[in-house]
Amino acid sequence: MLNINFLFPFSLTEPIKGIYLTSKSVSTTDKFNELTSLVDNTGLNTMVIDVKDDEGKITYDSELPLVNEIQSDKNAPIKDLASVVQTLKEKNIYTIARIVVFKDPYLAKKKSEWAIKSKNRTLWKDKSGIMWVDPHRQEVWDYSISIAQEVSKFGFDEVQWDYVRFPDYKNIDKEVSFASSPFPTKEAAIGGFLQYAYSKVKTPNLTISADVFGLTTSVKDDMGIGQKWETMTQHVDVISPMMYPSHYAKGTYGIANPEASPYQLIKKGLQDAIAKNHEVQSQGKPVAKIRPWYQDFDMRIPYRIKEVQDQIRAGNELGITEYLLWNAGNTYTFSRNASKR
Numbered sequence: 001m002l003n004i005n006f007l008f009p010f011s012l013t014e015p016i017k018g019i020y021l022t023s024k025s026v027s028t029t030d031k032f033n034e035l036t037s038l039v040d041n042t043g044l045n046t047m048v049i050d051v052k053d054d055e056g057k058i059t060y061d062s063e064l065p066l067v068n069e070i071q072s073d074k075n076a077p078i079k080d081l082a083s084v085v086q087t088l089k090e091k092n093i094y095t096i097a098r099i100v101v102f103k104d105p106y107l108a109k110k111k112s113e114w115a116i117k118s119k120n121r122t123l124w125k126d127k128s129g130i131m132w133v134d135p136h137r138q139e140v141w142d143y144s145i146s147i148a149q150e151v152s153k154f155g156f157d158e159v160q161w162d163y164v165r166f167p168d169y170k171n172i173d174k175e176v177s178f179a180s181s182p183f184p185t186k187e188a189a190i191g192g193f194l195q196y197a198y199s200k201v202k203t204p205n206l207t208i209s210a211d212v213f214g215l216t217t218s219v220k221d222d223m224g225i226g227q228k229w230e231t232m233t234q235h236v237d238v239i240s241p242m243m244y245p246s247h248y249a250k251g252t253y254g255i256a257n258p259e260a261s262p263y264q265l266i267k268k269g270l271q272d273a274i275a276k277n278h279e280v281q282s283q284g285k286p287v288a289k290i291r292p293w294y295q296d297f298d299m300r301i302p303y304r305i306k307e308v309q310d311q312i313r314a315g316n317e318l319g320i321t322e323y324l325l326w327n328a329g330n331t332y333t334f335s336r337n338a339s340k341r
Helices: 023-027 029-042 065-070 081-090 105-110 138-152 186-201 262-282 305-317
Strands: 017-021 046-052 094-100 158-162 207-213 238-242 293-295 323-326
Touching (some): 017 094, 023 046, 029 081, 046 138, 065 105, 081 094, 158 186, 238 293, 262 305, 305 323
Parallel strands (some): 017 046, 017 323, 207 238
8 A cells, every 4th residue: 555655735835755857758748747647646746857967968958058059958858848847837846957067978078178187188087987077167167057047947946956076986086187276175166166056046936955975964074076964055955865775885874784774774864964964053054954865766675665665754753854756767666556555
């Protein structure tokens, strides 16, 4: 039976409870209708939509000069993004525009002077062979910010920064020469971007959020990627740790197999996040609302209603009632288990 704390009438005063949609799902009528119906019928109330994806492609027809110069919106799958947002607003669905910031192989190729470079000045690639743009470069910041400003005019309720970090690669400082900037550390560069972007994009009707690694809730440093919770929470309205139990090493928090213990994993990670926010607040500084990403996909262990519900329950018990669900293929537990209601 589907009993996942979703089934209530939605109003904008209710906590955000959402799912992620690729541009393919948005542009495929049957899939989009299926996911819209899912939100309508389960008590979910939010959709996170790719507007600048992991490949650096703009998913809609943009009027921005730089986008048109480099043709990053060529063959954009979403033909009328403004109409999509309007349709969702008519259904009282909260809309979030996901913008992948520094993992941008397309921009790195088209504007190689903005890419992360090896010390021999060749284009650097991560362990998956992907090029990134340099988080120290103002031009890179302004590119994503301009996209956020454009899509906010379509009526999105929120802009969400993703991959707002340096590459996750332990030897990067030995291999790379970053651009000169006023920021002496990765943490300072990421904090600088978020602060600057907030000043440029934030409006009274637009929420600004950022995705962070799940372990940022607990570790003391920036994990070598510039993501330090205590810095980032000050420069966004909402912070979303990606707390997928399958991504935590065995033994994390003393849990033998985190993937098999989603309730315990989420509970401990969010307790640490709350404590970090309290510490920042005690210094008279602002903090973001915590809205975690939860796992709704299979890795080594199948995730079904119970596993998803366990994550939600852990957050609810701590007073964190907002969440987003991630499934890269946009096939969510609720639709997979629809016949079991």
